[in-house]
Amino acid sequence: MCSEKNSPWKWIDGGVGAPQGFQATGTMAEIKYKDKYDVALIYSRVPAQAAGVFTRNKVKAHPLLLTQKHLANSLAQAIVANSGNANACVGEPGDRAAEVMAKIAASELGLKAEDVLVASTGVIGVEMPVERVTQGITKAAQDFGATKGGQSWTAQEKIEHAHQAALAIMTTDTLVKEFACELPCRNGVIHLGGIAKGSGMIHPNMGTMLGFLTTDAKLSAAQLQELLRQSVDVSFNMVTVDGDTSTNDMVLFLANGESGVTPEGEEWAAFQEMVKVFCIRLAKEIARDGEGATKFLEVQVTGAESSEDARRIAKSICGSSLVKTAMFGEDANWGRILCAAGYSEARFDPAKVTIYLGDVQVAKNGKGVNFSEEEAKAVLSQKDIKISLLLEDGEAEATAWGCDLTHEYVTINGDYRT
Amino acid sequence: MCSEKNSPWKWIDGGVGAPQGFQATGTMAEIKYKDKYDVALIYSRVPAQAAGVFTRNKVKAHPLLLTQKHLANSLAQAIVANSGNANACVGEPGDRAAEVMAKIAASELGLKAEDVLVASTGVIGVEMPVERVTQGITKAAQDFGATKGGQSWTAQEKIEHAHQAALAIMTTDTLVKEFACELPCRNGVIHLGGIAKGSGMIHPNMGTMLGFLTTDAKLSAAQLQELLRQSVDVSFNMVTVDGDTSTNDMVLFLANGESGVTPEGEEWAAFQEMVKVFCIRLAKEIARDGEGATKFLEVQVTGAESSEDARRIAKSICGSSLVKTAMFGEDANWGRILCAAGYSEARFDPAKVTIYLGDVQVAKNGKGVNFSEEEAKAVLSQKDIKISLLLEDGEAEATAWGCDLTHEYVTINGDYRT
Numbered sequence: 001m002c003s004e005k006n007s008p009w010k011w012i013d014g015g016v017g018a019p020q021g022f023q024a025t026g027t028m029a030e031i032k033y034k035d036k037y038d039v040a041l042i043y044s045r046v047p048a049q050a051a052g053v054f055t056r057n058k059v060k061a062h063p064l065l066l067t068q069k070h071l072a073n074s075l076a077q078a079i080v081a082n083s084g085n086a087n088a089c090v091g092e093p094g095d096r097a098a099e100v101m102a103k104i105a106a107s108e109l110g111l112k113a114e115d116v117l118v119a120s121t122g123v124i125g126v127e128m129p130v131e132r133v134t135q136g137i138t139k140a141a142q143d144f145g146a147t148k149g150g151q152s153w154t155a156q157e158k159i160e161h162a163h164q165a166a167l168a169i170m171t172t173d174t175l176v177k178e179f180a181c182e183l184p185c186r187n188g189v190i191h192l193g194g195i196a197k198g199s200g201m202i203h204p205n206m207g208t209m210l211g212f213l214t215t216d217a218k219l220s221a222a223q224l225q226e227l228l229r230q231s232v233d234v235s236f237n238m239v240t241v242d243g244d245t246s247t248n249d250m251v252l253f254l255a256n257g258e259s260g261v262t263p264e265g266e267e268w269a270a271f272q273e274m275v276k277v278f279c280i281r282l283a284k285e286i287a288r289d290g291e292g293a294t295k296f297l298e299v300q301v302t303g304a305e306s307s308e309d310a311r312r313i314a315k316s317i318c319g320s321s322l323v324k325t326a327m328f329g330e331d332a333n334w335g336r337i338l339c340a341a342g343y344s345e346a347r348f349d350p351a352k353v354t355i356y357l358g359d360v361q362v363a364k365n366g367k368g369v370n371f372s373e374e375e376a377k378a379v380l381s382q383k384d385i386k387i388s389l390l391l392e393d394g395e396a397e398a399t400a401w402g403c404d405l406t407h408e409y410v411t412i413n414g415d416y417r418t
Numbered sequence: 419m420c421s422e423k424n425s426p427w428k429w430i431d432g433g434v435g436a437p438q439g440f441q442a443t444g445t446m447a448e449i450k451y452k453d454k455y456d457v458a459l460i461y462s463r464v465p466a467q468a469a470g471v472f473t474r475n476k477v478k479a480h481p482l483l484l485t486q487k488h489l490a491n492s493l494a495q496a497i498v499a500n501s502g503n504a505n506a507c508v509g510e511p512g513d514r515a516a517e518v519m520a521k522i523a524a525s526e527l528g529l530k531a532e533d534v535l536v537a538s539t540g541v542i543g544v545e546m547p548v549e550r551v552t553q554g555i556t557k558a559a560q561d562f563g564a565t566k567g568g569q570s571w572t573a574q575e576k577i578e579h580a581h582q583a584a585l586a587i588m589t590t591d592t593l594v595k596e597f598a599c600e601l602p603c604r605n606g607v608i609h610l611g612g613i614a615k616g617s618g619m620i621h622p623n624m625g626t627m628l629g630f631l632t633t634d635a636k637l638s639a640a641q642l643q644e645l646l647r648q649s650v651d652v653s654f655n656m657v658t659v660d661g662d663t664s665t666n667d668m669v670l671f672l673a674n675g676e677s678g679v680t681p682e683g684e685e686w687a688a689f690q691e692m693v694k695v696f697c698i699r700l701a702k703e704i705a706r707d708g709e710g711a712t713k714f715l716e717v718q719v720t721g722a723e724s725s726e727d728a729r730r731i732a733k734s735i736c737g738s739s740l741v742k743t744a745m746f747g748e749d750a751n752w753g754r755i756l757c758a759a760g761y762s763e764a765r766f767d768p769a770k771v772t773i774y775l776g777d778v779q780v781a782k783n784g785k786g787v788n789f790s791e792e793e794a795k796a797v798l799s800q801k802d803i804k805i806s807l808l809l810e811d812g813e814a815e816a817t818a819w820g821c822d823l824t825h826e827y828v829t830i831n832g833d834y835r836t
Contacts, residue, residue, distance in 0.1 A: 056761070058764075059768045059784075088753065089784060091783065124754065125785070126786070247753075322831055333543075335504070335543035339477055350476055363507070363543065366509065367543070407825045410746060412743075413744065413747070414747025414749065
């Protein structure tokens with residue numbers, strides 16, 4: 001892993017377990033599949049400030065509602081999550097299942113249930129197999145065993161266990177999404193770790209997926225919540241796979257202060273930047289790993305009247321089925337790009353739009369230019385495609401990420417439940 | 419064709435040319451393909467009241483802007499339309515091409531250019547082959563020849579020519595969308611005719627497609643515009659194929675008064691109802707013929723707090739990629755249906771939602787019920803699938819139409835332009 005150009009922080013190993021005082025692990029509970037990690041447990045040896053951002057879907061999964069309740073005091077010490085079952089839309093038993101998950105984790109870890117946050121992902125409307133999931137949680141807590149406090153695992157074991165947690169929240173994901181980084185400060189080193197899952201049912205409107213972040217920085221609850229909100233806005237909320245905003249989406253952020261460092265001034269600025277870059281990196285991995293995707297799309301809008309306008313346009317293009325299929329077909333159909341900008345409900349002057357595919361200008365002043373189909377084809381045959389819109393309406397900009405729409409997406413989702 | 423149950427009107431032959439004083443034809447101008455009708459001309463022998471509803475896309479095609487201008491006086495006598503080229507996003511030459519189309523049609527038909535409405539559909543961002551399209555218009559006008567006024571074509575020829583107009587506006591459509599009906603009134607018979615094209619780039623927000631309606635009823639411009647708006651709201655605007663709102667969408671309605679009948683009282687009510695049913699029939703054909711579709715979806719929402727809430731929910735479900743792929747896969751994944759309702763931004767109580775697939779209840783009070791997978795499979799294996807959501811929030815209802823998302827949609831749109 002290499003450090004971000006000119007940045008004071010650098011990427012390290014260790015995923016969500018990298019920050020001091022945190023550990024994470026995954027177990028196999030056979031919730032839906034055999035031989036797949038499906039229960040993740042993240043633990044802080046001391047109470048951590050906790051923040052969350054949640055789906056705006058009116059239909060909210062049972063664990064999500066419980067987690068919102070448990071976040072009321074902005075404190076938490078563990079996150080338990082499972083894949084294979086969303087625990088959504090099953091009524092009373094769903095509420096109970098989420099509560100049981102929190103209670104079992106709490107009891108195994110010696111915490112209050114209120115200090116455990118719960119998340120689930122998988123099929124909607126099927127009751128959680130409570131016995132299996134609780135067995136998985138117990139096994140995970142036992143993994144920590146004597147290591148509570150992180151003392152008895154070797155560094156390598158710690159990394160491997162955190163990796164299992166990343167595996168355990170995957171559904172149709174094909175890429176593991178875990179990163180960690182560190183920021184040297186005057187009084188110590190701050191670490192940041194995180195895992196995420198995405199793949200399908202991904203559309204901007206916070207949530208769009210599960211993401212769990214940990215840091216050993218010393219932050220107030222208000223700082224943490226604001227930092228998370230800002231970071232999610234430019235990262236997870238700028239990813240779209242299929243326009244479907246899930247019932248279960250959440251990003252949680254725990255800060256346990258174990259580094260002893262309270263970032264201030266320049267260090268605070270660097271830390272903020274690090275968290276944003278971190279979230280963007282996770283978000284891009286989600287887009288890249290969209291269900292059935294063969295192409296990664298980055299849509300950059302510059303020169304917009306406002307950030308909101310830039311965001312709307314970028315997301316609209318990224319989410320257009322017609323743009324997505326054109327990218328799949330490697331067809332330089334820029335008209336669909338402009339069309340998608342047009343129905344985004346953003347303010348902009350269509351007559352002043354310039355469009356690039358990679359470095360090939362395909363439209364200027366809102367109309368097509370003569371471009372080399374060959375050069376365009378060369379851009380579109382890449383796995384990563386950048387679409388740029390240059391407006392002349394102002395100074396604001398935004399970037400969104402997505403993927404192409406493929407036969408494989410249809411295959412995956414035509415037969416998900418059964 | 420059979421009459422609508424208990425309705426005072428009945429379905430007849432003749433398409434958009436059925437109303438008295440109208441005639442329509444199509445010609446082959448090789449705009450994009452050989453041996454395909456691609457220029458349509460609709461003509462009224464007397465000036466007609468004219469109304470239009472247009473795309474809300476900020477990027478508007480050149481002919482659309484011209485047509486809006488020509489509608490300023492609410493009068494028109496002809497509609498000229500082509501497929502194979504959208505005449506959108508090509509700048510100055512696009513405006514000129516649209517104007518030339520109107521002028522040539524006007525000159526051939528002995529009208530003022532302002533009385534000709536122009537519409538185009540096809541690929542965006544490619545300049546219109548003006549010579550070809552104008553030759554096609556001239557040929558179409560010559561088809562009318564001595565028949566201007568509709569006297570010298572036999573009834574059968576009139577029907578065949580009108581059918582050519584329906585063929586000429588098709589792009590990736592596989593079904594011809596043309597209907598006609600008549601309403602006997604005390605003082606004569608009112609006729610209504612219409613054609614439409616849809617298929618791709620279809621999403622509620624008026625437009626969504628091209629539709630041309632004609633009637634020989636005597637109506638004021640204001641009546642006509644209001645009737646069109648109301649009818650489009652419950653028909654064309656309730657269809658979604660892929661969520662992409664096109665730059666070219668419009669529905670035009672001409673009323674030339676040639677029946678001599680001004681519908682009033684009960685007859686006005688019956689006429690209003692006929693126009694709505696007519697638009698819904700065209701709209702459903704568009705959904706049924708969605709690009710690559712193998713299933714026709716009807717989503718009915720009842721018991722909503724307001725019509726707007728019902729509409730949002732119905733359209734959101736109809737437009738969900740995950741619902742659409744589940745229907746393609748014949749998978750009774752009702753959780754995705756409830757999820758799509760949840761992100762529709764409509765007001766409703768998720769805990770009071772009942773869901774039916776056909777006549778199989780799959781969820782009640784917002785959670786799954788034990789249903790027979792076999793019975794559900796029987797419903798989903800049909801070509802026409804009805805999804806019903808029963809809310810308990812009020813009395814309002816709405817219905818939306820759409821289709822499944824298939825491998826074929828991806829194939830068609832991965833390679834449309836080239």
